[in-house]
Amino acid sequence: MKHADKFYETQLNSINEKLVKMGSLLEKQFTSALEVLDTRDEQLAQKVVDNDHEINQLNHEISDFVFQIIAMRQPIADDLRFLFCTIKIIRDLERIGDHITSIAKKATRVSKNIPSEFTEKLLNLGKQASMMTHDALNCLFEKRLSQVAKIAKRDDLIDELHGEFISDVLAYMKKHDDFIPDSLSLIQMSKAIERVGDHITNIMEEVHFLIEGQYSSD
């Protein structure tokens, strides 16, 4: 049911639209960053860096807007939960944006001569995190409680793949001194992806609160 006050309804819808925009921009950025990892396309990397400003901008816009609504409307019940969770979720989305930018930047610095298995493994890890981000955003917008725990659980796989990747890179690095600078970049990228998983887990906690009015005990 819509709010009797149409202007209030419009304000809340507008926040939701901005949140959707932030999420979809983030997904595009993630796809681009992984493409940079695959192709080392420097122009595309620069585009990712530039676009991150838009995500930061949306973060501030939404924060300001929520702040205004809380002051002017004193929202309660599901409106309050939505605004409260939005404030927390955009912070995670903004941080995910930073990690994605970092991946794009570092990817251009990695030599093309590194063993292809590392690129493939990192791409696979990135795809897991990117799919998790996609599903988490859908879960948020469609408020699907049944998906919350399942999506959050996927962070375990990301952590595991990240752990394996680090071991592989370290083992290779020990035998190849000249690989050390590239290894550091690979490890940093893997760590950035792993952090994305953590932020998505945070977002899932907020989605649980948004729907249920309390945090999950899991």
Next chain:
Amino acid sequence: MVNAINTKNLNVYYRDQQAIHNISLDFLKNKVTALIGPSGCGKSTFLRCLNRMNDVIDICRVEGNISLNGIDIYSKEIEVEYLREKIGMIFQKPNPFPKSIYDNVAYGPRIHGFTDKKEEMDLIVETSLKKAGLFEEVKDRLEDMGTSLSGGQQQRLCIARAIAIKPEVILMDEPCSALDPIATSIIEELITDLKKSYTIIIVTHSMQQAARVSDKTAFFHLGNLIEEGDTSKIFTKPDHQKTNDYITGRFG
């Protein structure tokens, strides 16, 4: 937790029109319970049943059970005067008597025959005004007319008048709707203070007020009790969609 008032299967009719549908709702002692709901939902009718204000309305019929400390308030043995001594009421618009501030407060204790000694009456008036947070503002002009006070002061005078007869329960029907924000916050602070000594039931249209002052909230809609529970829960995650829609302003 002890209940001050229990209502069971309450049905109220105005001629053939049913205003309250089978409501059972209990009120915890020394707590503030807010009754909320859209106009015409039956919350004021319900409140008025609690001290038999509906007795004087010929077309009104009350069925079911309401008890104060376990005693049926509609039983023939209960005198309305006794009941009003136990259950005071504050109305939307402050309604002091056209008498002095002193006499407004002394009126109840006098007709209930609490005392005929001036010193004792002085003490009752002073204590009641103090409890209502008004004494300091009026102590030098107790003989001035009650109606000469500001709206917020008049409402506190009515509260002093209500508590002068030592009630157990105070009913408040939108007590701040005619007051400015400062006077409202003084009354709200007073409500929180008064619950130490009294059980308070308040009807309010202000969601923020209900959220601020009450421990329990009950949501009425079309004469039905939709949901009741802890205020902190009702205003953050109500169980019923209708409650959520009403408190967030989604009612058409």
